[in-house]
Amino acid sequence: MREALDQWLFVYAALGITLAGTLALVLSSWHAMRRAEKRREETRKR
């Protein structure tokens, strides 16, 4: 029983790292894209 509980902790840790890393990558890339495209539009209007 103790061993099964420990194994799930390893599984959750691996999934948590993957989820956090993937979401951080997606959100940072999306925001960088939006910011850069907004800046390009502003330079066009100037």
Next chain:
Amino acid sequence: MHGFANPARFLKIARWLTMPLLVSGLVISMCAVLWGLTQVPPDRLMGETVRILFVHVPAAWLSMGGWSAIAIASLAELVWRHPLAAIAARAAAVPGATFTAICLATGSIWGRPTWGTWWVWDGRLTSMLVLLFLYFGYIALSSSLAREGQSSRIAAIFGLVGAINIPIINRSVVWWNSLHQPPSITMGQSAIDPVFLWPLLIATLGFSLLFGGVVLARMRAILADIQAEARLRRKALQAEESLA
């Protein structure tokens, strides 16, 4: 390939593809991971920790796939002078490094309950760590070249030379004694039971779509920055000329 050399044409396709790739990638990968978490039985030897397979293997595939993309784009830049190749290579570097770090972290977490250790300096783990450092080097080099406005040819050569590490990673478990298991999936063959294989393949597809969406978003960001800089420079020159 040169059909996409026109940034305007590329942007038209990229705008249409980015969001669907990101959303479908997120949905498919999360469904596959949930499938692996709730529907797959524990492994006879590894127990519940076998579920780490569904994030570790796609991350490993994308870490090597990311550098392969950099190498192909570098070749396209050096040989065919494709105008978007350097941008594609730069855009693939950060996602590739992220998935390499995820692969190393999840592998280490998986190693503790199955091997009894977080880390060993064997061929597979060391060559993956070398890949992470290659990514860091490439990101630093390509960013500094872009910031200084210099040619990206040095980064392209670095991308091609670094590709030597990809077959080393792939064959490391065959060439050297390792705690890491030998390849389970080879061309047309699999040693993995279908109950594990299907969610694994679907998770790999989902994370690959996500990777594609992230690369497109980063390419759009780099292109928009270049266009904004060029426009500002042109306007500054025009203002200077009108003053003179």
